[in-house]
Amino acid sequence: MRIAQIAPLYEPVPPLAYGATERIVHYLTEELVRRGHDVTLFASGDSRTSAALVAGCERGLWRDSSAWDTSCHHVRQLEQVARHAREFDILHFHGEPIHFPLMRSLGCKHVTTMHGLMLAHDHGPLLREFADAPLVAISESQRKPLPEANWVRTIHHGIPADALPFDDAPRGYLLFLGRIMPGKRPDLAIDIARRAQMPLKIAGVVHPGEREYFQKTIKPLLHQNAAFVDYLGEAGGPARSRLLSQASALLLPLEWEEPFGLVAIEAMACGTPVIAFRRGAMTEIIEDNVSGRLVDDIDGAVAAAGQIGSIDRRACRRAFESRFTAARMADDYIELYTSLCGALAPATHDQTRRYAPSLGSPHTRGAHARAR
CATH class of the missing domain: 3.40.50.2000 (Glycogen Phosphorylase B;)
Incomplete structure (x- = not known):
């Protein structure tokens, strides 16, 4: 499948330290690439990924002392996504749901994982307005304030089985x-x-x-x-x-x-x-x-x-x-992508097209970004 992963721009993917959402986007992206899917990651330019990277800003906005209005960078990222949306089988969003109007207009297959606390007063009117937007919850508990929202799955997070060391001799703290x-x-x-x-x-x-x-x-x-x-x-x-x-x-x-x-x-x-x-x-x-x-x-x-x-x-x-492994999480998302896409028709994909470099010079696929 041709899959776009759209991360918030606050931290690089993966984050340098704190950043649960960006860490999960990283684990999911890497597992999808490992399984042979064609993945493009829309994230900050200092991200490290095996996927193709489209940079919405030079570095994670919370690490950039020059960045003040983060909404400007996220709106630009949406334009990058919109410009190439039809080249993907599905678009997977992980940030605040500012993309809902755009997705309704484009009519592309998409899904949004809601990573934060659901607030009935704030999210309720929005999710009623966009009742057609498919949503993934990260826990059953997260859904409780808005059970009527268009939850298509609950998918618990997962991390790579070898991401952290096991230790059976704790140090007492x-x-x-x-x-x-x-x-x-x-x-x-x-x-x-x-x-x-x-x-x-x-x-x-x-x-x-x-x-x-x-x-x-x-x-x-x-x-x-x-x-x-x-x-x-x-x-x-x-x-x-x-x-x-x-x-x-x-x-x-x-x-x-x-x-x-x-x-x-x-x-x-x-x-x-x-x-x-x-x-x-x-x-x-x-x-x-x-x-x-x-x-x-x-x-x-x-x-x-x-x-x-x-x-x-x-x-x-x-x-x-x-x-709670990344492999199980990827299984769940792939099953969901397939369900949402139905009988997949090939996405419009001109192999000769390339994204214009968004900032600085293009890099290569792998440890750094590449301009696609």
């Missing part, structure tokens, strides 16, 4: 890994670790809109509990992998209805159990006493931390392998 924001409650992670008398490592990005929360709420707690809390800032690459694989448990004391929680399956891939509040998608991801513990409050989390050694880390890894 608890881990909070993720965006530092009120809904994820890093302050509760500190309280849980203090009461459980276990060291805590915190690694996470602080986005501009959450800097005041970090300065006023989290930073004082870090100073007060410096004896057992180690704040590492944003972690990526091998450092992130080591943090996950060597932790005794990952803490997710969620206050919001987490749409998925990619870090949970990353921990499971390492054999690291997850202690999570019974919120959002956690009830779909965590198998109680197998891949972690589902708890209702701080007391439950403290008790779970004290008993976390009873969970078999190899069984935790097997739970990941059975449900």
Whole structure:
């Protein structure tokens, strides 16, 4: 199949550190290419992919100090998609749903994975207006605020089976890994670790809109509990992998209805159990006493931390392998693409046409971008 993957432009694909959506787009794209599909990735120019890359901006917008109005770059990306839309069998969108009017006008086969929290007041009118737009949910929980939307599938995220190292000898610390924001409650992670008398490592990005929360709420707690809390800032690459694989448990004391929680399956891939509040998608991801513990409050989390050694880390890894690999995710999406396309007719595809280089000089297919 000829497949277009359209990623948001905030981070490169894959992201340097934080960026769950871009990470999933990367894993899906690479698996589709590996299986022989003709994939084009619309993403930032600093992305690394085996697919053909069409750059909507020079670098991830959150990494570009010159970028102020991110909507300008996303509108430009839509024009790039529109110009070549009929060359693909299906267009798969992963960003905010600003493409709905364009897709209705073009009449191309398309699908949108909704990666964020669904808000009835905001998304409801939009999805009623575009009731014909096919949507993928990343969890059953995500669908609950808008069950009437045109959900065509629920497809859980997956990561490559060899993406992270398994470790059956944890180093005795608890881990909070993720965006530092009120809904994820890093302050509760500190309280849980203090009461459980276990060291805590915190690694996470602080986005501009959450800097005041970090300065006023989290930073004082870090100073007060410096004896057992180690704040590492944003972690990526091998450092992130080591943090996950060597932790005794990952803490997710969620206050919001987490749409998925990619870090949970990353921990499971390492054999690291997850202690999570019974919120959002956690009830779909965590198998109680197998891949972690589902708890209702701080007391439950403290008790779970004290008993976390009873969970078999190899069984935790097997739970990941059975449900959350990139291969399984790709199977689900390919099945969906085929269903949406029906009896596929060849896309209009002039092999002699090439995309004009969007920024700078063209690169080659592979580790860098290529202008197609």
